[in-house]
Amino acid sequence: MEKYSQFRDRGTAIAPFFPVPTPPSSALWTPIHIVFFVVRAALLLCLTVAYFCVIQWLPLGSWFKRCVLWAIIGVPGVWWIDLQVDGVKRGKLHSHQDHLPSPGTIIAASFTSPLDALYLAAIFRPVFTRSYPATKEVEPISLFRAMLMAFSPPTMTPPDRSKLISLAELQKRDKKAIIAVFPECTTTNGRGILPFSPCLLSADPETKIFPVNLRYTPADITTPVPGGYFSWLWTLCSRPTHSMRVRIAEAVYNNRSLDRGVFKNGVSEGEESGFDANIFDSPQVTMKPEGLRWQRSEDEPKNAQAGVLSRWDRKVLDKVGEDLARLGRVKRVDLGVQEKIEFVKVWTKRKR
Template sequence: MEKYSQFRDRGSGISPFIPSTTPASFLSKLLHGALFLFRLPFFLGYSAFFFLFLDHLPSLLIPQVVRKLLLWTLLGIPGIWWVDLQLDGVKRGSLSQQPSSRFPGNAPRSIIAAQFTSPVDALYLAAIFDPIFTVSYPGTRKVQRVSLLRAILLALAPPNPSSPPTADNMTTLRALVEQNPHRVVAVFPEMSTTNGKGILPFSPSLLSAPADAHIFPVSMRYTPADITTPVPGAYLGFLWNLLGRPTHLIRVRIAEAVANDSSAATNGNTPLDDGGDEGLEVDGERLTGEEQRLLDKIAEALARLARNKRVGLTLRDKASFIEAWNKGRK
């Protein structure tokens, strides 16, 4: 992978865009193929039934508890039922002793700032918290509200380092929280997926959260790690790795909530260069020190939870990597 060395972070040497692979023997590949062929029709059939029909039914017909059970069934088909959940700074076995406000959804006005590595991220968050999903962009504090299916497919979509959609499709975290005070809002501030080995610079979208909101950094890591999708469009490879393994482990780490106590309260839509870099301007003014410290604090929390480091590579770097990767594959 030396030919992709220009896409390593200069400070840490991390390559966050190279797909993870798991060595396998000939016998394990045969088992892999058998499981894949057995599970594929069940997974595709159930997914189509859920997203084309069940997902559009009103909550009166499908209560939240039923919806979560249906989503856990979808997770169970590929063998995702082993979840190692921990709260940051809390010893194992003492989760029940923690106040309920340590969990997103139990605290009022909860916002999840989630690490972004795989289509399973959104599916797991939906099965646990049933949040409102959003898309963040590098040029604005505003976000776009999307469905669960769109959030899943976003993990396999190419990065968008350019301007966001029209203002008519955009809103703010403040507006979403005020309109849905009892719902969790999920944000992927990195804006595009990695292989889980580094935290990308953030979008400024988290700065539009109200001061009384509780922002929970949430890290999700997978074993094996080959179901991460840093390269867009790898649908077949993702399904092969997802359905061919006997089981998958998700390590979920939740940090203590952070409040947006930054002094600036603008919710503008002024384009930036590559969201998250210090010194960028919004509405003709530079991010305040408090705003930058908030983004840094959440990014550092995610890096600590995931046991990796922050990197300086941006969405433009990822777009360049994808171009070089595709040329190399050809």
């Protein structure tokens, strides 16, 4: 195992790319597991084909499509979903709808399994996107592609840059849409939060960004390694039940205040106008009021393209990352997409 030590985070010793082993089971349960798999896999395949090939293209009500998506989630045994929202007591969620993602907001979700996208689609019906480590723009994708992305090998650069768009521009296309972003850019086993893509920095400063963490018990239905479609389907369908734990943090904004999106006279609410006491901390980037919102200076886009982030940009990404780590009861790690690409090469060679 020494050759895998380089894929453990040095500070925490967490290995976010290792597949989670399946809990041992008695041989007496094998026939039952086989029956579960045969019945559920057949029904799951029929529902999946029916939805993605027919139902999603028909002019049916959103409630009907959501029912089909919930059926796809329930057939494999994901029957228990524990949802908690920061700042909302249990049983009071109906009176705190502003704490949930709504039209015109962004979801920054953890990424561990194809079920992540399926659950978000069943609840929020968002526009899914794919993020890349070296660009602030995202690629709009379908729900089906978002699910397949969980099995896809990681990549540093987009295959077609003409399809990239900023989050702010994507919001302008459909102001009533919820946008789902997977800022880690690739899947993990749920035991750590990877460094983020800078794509969240292209969001409008007044748009709410909701960190959403999804965890599973047992955690062996995560897909940190590309491929393995049949083994994942077996693990998903052969066990009697699975449980999902969903946590939603309070909204974060892509601006200095982080937790406020209202601007008055060019200065965010709660932030005093006048001199900035920390103006010398980041001399390469300045912020200036223009109209009713903060606009970055002309020099910052050049620096951003070169991979240099301002102190405020790093603060936004750190805030979302810390919220996801807190919600998932895990820690942030220093391993990213490049390290996973190298891990997949070593792991595939071992399998061969």
